[in-house]
Amino acid sequence: MATNRSGASQRPNGAPQTKVCQFKLVLLGESAVGKSSLVLRFVKGQFHEYQESTIGAAFLTQTVCLDDTTVKFEIWDTAGQERYHSLAPMYYRGAQAAIVVYDITNQDTFGRAKNWVKELQRQASPSIVIALAGNKSDLAAKRMVEFDEAQAYADENGLLFMETSAKTAMNVNDIFLAIANKLPKSEGAGGGSAAGARRLADGEQPRSSACCK
């Protein structure tokens, strides 16, 4: 709906302008499945064996470049303990993407992940992009959740799915990139969730905090 009025062609120097999109992403999942570790790996390339437990939530940002678009993720890493659940909606409200994390060595955490998916489907934006991450894939010897089981569940529910390891970095960048690719970035695309993007589509203020511009 928004016209492409502020497109690259209008830039004073005439250079093609890379589109910059900003998306809010939230990580959810049972305690100690590795949510903070995934974020730390993605944002800083680090891994701590003893990632301190997240109290409340943590906030980080990371930017990834796709072909013609720069995607800036605003990442909300939430606490896993049930008591903190009441704060979670504050973080997933308005989120365009979510990564629901479970630990492949713990069947319960997979059940819990399904509940998070349900909650997101019910309460979050209808067009939210949800990815399921089976973390700790480096501990495959202790695997309790089969890859195929999770893949089937993800397919049924239209989720992106990858097994990841924050420790070895396996699939960590990939899952964020897959989300970035799936998020609607063009003006007017993507239905409801693009409200923000559309609102900013004709914004001329080159503010880094704005969405697609």
Add this chain to the structure above:
Amino acid sequence: MNEEALLSRASEERELIFERYERGRENLVGQIDPWEDPEFEEYHKTDRYGFIHDERLPQKTAPQKVNAEVEREKKWIKMLSQWDSPSTKEKLHRRIYKGIPLSLRMNVWSKLLDINRIKSENIGKYQKMLKLAKAWSTDVRQIDSDVNRQFREHQFYRERYSEKQCSLFNVLCAYSMFNSEVGYCQGMSGLAGVLLMYMDEEDAFWALAVLLTDKRYAMHGLYIEGFPKLTRFLEHHDKILTKFMPKLKQHFDKFGLDAILYSLKWFFVCFVERVPFSLCLRVWDIYLLDGERVITAMAYTILKLHKKTIMKLNDMDLIVNYIQVKLHKDFGYEDDVVIYHLERSMEELKRAKLDYPGNPPPSELPKRSLGMFVEPDKRSKIGQRAENFSEREKQARAAVISRREKAELDLQVLRASQSDTVSEHSEVASGAPCDSVSGLGSRRSLADTSVTSTADLSVFSSGRSHAPDNSLDTHSIVSDDGTGSDGSGLRHWRRFEPDTYASQAQPLLHRSGICGMSIQRAPSTAHSTPRGTPHPPSVSPMSDDVVRIHVTYNPLSASPSHLQPISPSKMKNYNEVHHKPVSLGFYTTNGSNRQTDNRIRIQVPSEELLTPVVDSGRIINQRYIESHTELYDLK
């Protein structure tokens, strides 16, 4: 798995975890997973190229400092021997603010918390609780997982199943039985972890008990479901910021940075892992002496000392990182200097009567008697999660959301008041009664109506003193239902029904015949919000009641299908929004206004005014919107 199998599996798991801590490190040789227990080098780190870096602490304590500490130790030992004497009372405050000598911290903390008395009154209780925990605690798994990552860089906790790790596990498990309302909540491992550095296991247990339930500290309210004390203290913190550092507050608001995002650990664990440990201990010394006022004042002091730097950081993650990570590594001030400022802050806050948020309401205090055994229900035994939020959780949820919304409103008030563009048609309504929008049943129903639109053209004013300058260039409606800041917001929280409100609200909106416009209570999040997402209506418990109006600039495609425009001609302007400037003046007809009926009038004047489009407190666009003067009455 059926219920029985789940129950037996849970109890097996509990026993297994317990057993490992009981056996301890020496008896678990070869049974600790490598990932649980990597070998730390105490003083060195090896980089990826194989070079070993010396990470020894850069400076040794200066000899004169050591001498001073020795002198102080002597004084303290004397004081400890006559703890109840008037001379101790007289000197205690001054000496504690100077810092308890490290070697005596253990004794002094015990004295301050009166551990010996409590212990002598509860002989055998701790062991009993620990035994109960082994048989019943439903928090064992969580505690185990947190013990495995608490202070692992500290020599006491470095090795998996070390003596102190086992103590930490035991203290937390025993406490989860002792105080069944709290059980175990993440954060408590930090408290107990620090206590155990200076106390033995049972003393640490009682110290934890005192911190949670003695009225001087009253941390119970922080850790129970819904975190009511956190909400209350954050509100108080905001009040202090607004009064003493309004620019900093606005700076935070500008980036949607709620205090909950940077200060949670300040309140939950008294600055553990948020300031350098040496400073943290000094704050703990004072906290144990003077209680919860210290937390409030220290929070203020941190921001006061670092205000200049923070004001230069122009991104939410930079600010959060600075406050949470950088200040932990290096606070930038000597501990003594910080404590000096902390003391000044306490005086300053006291003069302003902001040193204490007030006595805790009954909801923050334990209801069940402590140490009484309560058998956990099946759900928590199995480890299942509740399907729905409890009342308390709903309140917490609403409170948190409303805090964010209020911050955003405050920012918009600021932006509006800074703006030069003024429309003569705009007026500010304040002190309007709650039901002044009768056409929609009540203001509340109006406000609860929520459909997010693409053009968020709202700015607010309120009944506050700076309000009259604003709302003029903007498209804002201003309301103040006069509930004030007396906590009456609680009343509204209970009305919060996230699952049902949207379905109630939409017909109301439909009836009102608002075309292409949607009305929403306050901005929903710090970020763009997809249309159609229900936004739980909520009322800031401490603030004015503000109604926010969103105007969709292309109602035909952007508004929900049930919202039909009043007339296409009127909406034409909106369709042309990209090409033609529009500005909306805005006023309400309640309060001191001379209008006769309860209406909100939105005026679209013909002046061409530069109009900021505000998203979550950020101006994202300035546009001209051109139109003839149009009036839309919202009945």
